[in-house]
Amino acid sequence: MVSLSLTAMVDMFAIMVIFLLANATTVTQWIEIGHGIQLPKAKASDPPPKAASIHVSKDMVFANNKPLLPVKQVLQSGIVLPALSTWLLKQAKQAGYINIVAHENTPYGIIRRIVFTCQQAGFKNVNLAVQPRG
């Protein structure tokens, strides 16, 4: 008959609980990445400030997680995106910041149009969402 040492198991569980509790309190995640977006990696470590966000997946551009424009339409349009411009003008300009959460393989032409439209709407700064690397 094998006797199980429960004390060691309790120690292990206690350490796991402490680790998970500490991890849970330091992460404030309000940007939902979803939509199959794989963020590019960078050495940045500051969390993004809370502001309006534009998500760019492989197929669609989302404004605060609501579908706005298909990516194919963005590529065919001019440098200013009217639908995005209309949405941006309704957003509060918190220090002029806008968060861009885009897939790493997005052609820069799409980002360029989005960034130009943001600039025309009065947003002077963008925060590019990235995955921290090392």
Place this chain on the structure above:
Amino acid sequence: MAGVVEEQKNGNLNVDLNLVPFIDLLSMLVLFLLITAVWLQVAALPASLDSNKAGALTQLKQSQKLNIHLTNHGYALSWPDGMKTKNLPKYLAKNNQGYNKDILLKLLKKNPAPLPSASVSAEDLVDYGYVVEAIDVLKESGIPLVALTAD
């Protein structure tokens, strides 16, 4: 009651703690925290928005800052006026692994003082990930203000 209390002959109390319910509690707590834990960390790389048009509200003229333009074949570098550019390349071609960000970082770090600002632009078909990589390299080299040029 979680334990069994036994009184010994000499009057001392001997408490046997029942660990099984304690382990049940801890395992439920661990499961809950694992489910609700957020493993994907998100950080932000700040960039200001710049314009090539004359009269744009930029802190420095285009000729006073480093301009990096990403093409499908590499980095096209435009160094600021007044900088000794004799040994500085104007073009860094891609290698087998992609853009030469390590060489770019070395070139920027060779400078005695970090440049005040830089701007990044790219061709339409270049992947956004490479543009972020270029901005990251500029930030790592100590350049405080990095702008994205959209026109």
